[in-house]
Amino acid sequence: MSAQQTLTLAKSRTQLRVECPAAIAARTPVARIVQFPPFAQWLEALDTQLAAGSEAGVAVRAVTIQSVDEFRAGSIGFLKFATDAVHTADGAPVPGVVFLRGGAVAMLVILRTRARDRPVPSWEDTDLVVLVEQPRLAVPDLALVELPAGMLDGATGGFAGAAARELREETGLAIGGDELVDITPPSAGRGLLPSPGACDEFIRFYACEKVVSEAELDKLQGRLAGLRAEGERITLRLVRLCDLWTSTRDLQALAAVHLWDQHNRRQ
Structure with a gap:
């Protein structure tokens, strides 16, 4: 029964x-x-x-x-x-x-060195985006390259705080919630719906531009990251912002670039 x-x-x-x-x-x-x-x-x-x-x-x-x-x-x-x-x-x-599965956050992190620093949006060949490479068996792809993202899991501290924690866990980058810009369209409510025909998931998008040294860039490329206790095996990948659309199948990454562009057009 x-x-x-x-x-x-x-x-x-x-x-x-x-x-x-x-x-x-x-x-x-x-x-x-x-x-x-x-x-x-x-x-x-x-x-x-x-x-x-x-x-x-x-x-x-x-x-x-x-x-x-x-x-x-x-x-x-x-x-x-x-x-x-x-x-x-x-x-x-x-x-x-x-x-x-509940809500999630996705983060577009754009890195440049101080020598390349300029007002946003730059859209220059020298701007780099942080991506993560990991196995995704649902696809299946054993080395899928995608934007750092993660489930909210009932996290407290707001969406930005959850995004900052996910960034730290997946990439090792210490970026505070106050450094993240919410680029989710106001009309989207809590977030955008990637698959409303079958799933409740909503995604809130954040972006951040960060100035780093050349040495820091070298350390990030290929760094191993992720929560090992939870089975995460993540490798960091840096790709040029202008090449992002050809570097991943991740719809979140492509949506984030468009939202970031629209956000800067409104500034």
Whole structure:
């Protein structure tokens, strides 16, 4: 038998049934699943939509948990479920397999030496961007080059603080949150949505220009980084800003360059 819990959403007063197979509930109780921050945020956003009486006319009746993945520390990392939702006009089902992982931050770090220092934006061949190379089995690519980024994991201290911590963990660069410029479009709310057809993830983008010495540049190129205890094996790569679009398949990197350009155009 499956375990289940019925929730009453506060704004819309919708009765939502959460069902969970017994095998999953034995490891991760339903009460703990509904407290998973990304799930709680999903429920709140759904409740707001339903209470607003969207013209789309959708009714969501239940969610069925399909899998729960936990981090080594024992906290829930990822949650996958299927929704029982229909269009109220004709009862036709609404596609709704959902993968929850929560928000993330991505950082565009532009480096130059003092001799190359100039007002922004420079867009010169001498400006370098910090990228990280690591295995990404979902793709799969065992040496994917991408922008430094990371999940929020319920971090406190705001988005900028989380971005600064991720930078330090992934690259070893000590850049304070107050040095990071938020280049996320105001219209994006909490962040941009890379795959809204199946995933709740939103990404907030930050950028930073930093003057370093030639010796520091030499030390960064090829440096080994990442949290070894968490299985991260990261190698730093420096590429010219003007070559970034040909140096990675990472959509976040290309989006960040565009957002940085738009940010500087508004200054």
